[in-house]
Amino acid sequence: MQPTTPGLHPRIRPASSITEGESMLEFFRRKRRRATPSTESWMGRCIGTATPAELEHAQRLLTDAHVTAPFVEPGDDEYELWRAGKLVPFYLTELLNAGGHFGPDVDTACLAEEPAVDRWEVGVEYPSWEQTVALARFLDVRVRDLAHPDAEPRHHEVRPRLKISGLAILSFEPAAVAAATPAGHDDHPAVWQKGATGPAR
Numbered sequence: 777m778q779p780t781t782p783g784l785h786p787r788i789r790p791a792s793s794i795t796e797g798e799s800m801l802e803f804f805r806r807k808r809r810r811a812t813p814s815t816e817s818w819m820g821r822c823i824g825t826a827t828p829a830e831l832e833h834a835q836r837l838l839t840d841a842h843v844t845a846p847f848v849e850p851g852d853d854e855y856e857l858w859r860a861g862k863l864v865p866f867y868l869t870e871l872l873n874a875g876g877h878f879g880p881d882v883d884t885a886c887l888a889e890e891p892a893v894d895r896w897e898v899g900v901e902y903p904s905w906e907q908t909v910a911l912a913r914f915l916d917v918r919v920r921d922l923a924h925p926d927a928e929p930r931h932h933e934v935r936p937r938l939k940i941s942g943l944a945i946l947s948f949e950p951a952a953v954a955a956a957t958p959a960g961h962d963d964h965p966a967v968w969q970k971g972a973t974g975p976a977r
Contacts, residue, residue: 837864837924837946844871844921847913854919858908861929861953863922865899865945871915871922872897885914898936899948902956929953 857863872882872893880890886903887910895901903911912919929950936943 833926834944834946836926837866838944840924844917846918847916848918850909850912850919854923855905857920857923857925858905859957861902861948861950861957862924862927863902863908863948864924864927865897865948867922867924868893868911869897869939869945871917875915877914882914886911894938897939897945899945900935900937900952902948902952904956 872878883890883893886893887907888903892901892903892907893911896903908919908922912922927947929952930947931950935949936945
């Protein structure tokens with residue numbers, strides 16, 4: 777059994793060193809792939825000190841996490857969600873856990889090398905477009921099911937380097953997104969010339 781802190785639910789671990797709150801949220805799991813914010817602690821502070829906008833934003837991302845559909849080849853709108861850094865680490869974790877997917881075989885299926893997927897799940901590394909599509913195909917969900925239009929990259933001075941049970945991570949580091957995504961649109965596979973080795977110019 778995990779050690780606990782007085783006043784906290786056994787499933788919740790304190791995050792006293794984390795102070796920037798909007799895009800990570802401690803939560804209870806009451807149903808598979810559903811989450812409810814803890815009333816005790818949110819990113820190291822009392823939930824009562826969070827602004828209504830912060831709470832509404834986090835709750836919206838959490839409650840949308842369980843709506844998925846089978847994989848289809850992604851379109852331009854899904855590419856733009858990826859390019860804008862709107863993938864949500866928590867969604868990746870929930871879908872991988874729901875399917876019982878763990879270990880290096882997951883990285884291989886996603887065209888990555890271990891521990892890349894673990895780093896995606898904590899938001900310190902952003903998957904490439906090809907890796908994102910491979911992940912969606914592996915999970916049999918749409919690329920849009922890995923993202924949320926209201927998600928935004930957000931920097932945290934103290935971000936977990938490994939997954940922590942009971943901590944929902946709702947954003948990627950801006951630097952990670954910038955390192956994996958293009959500045960413009962012309963690298964989209966849809967605009968590549970047939971047989972070309974790079975983007976059409």
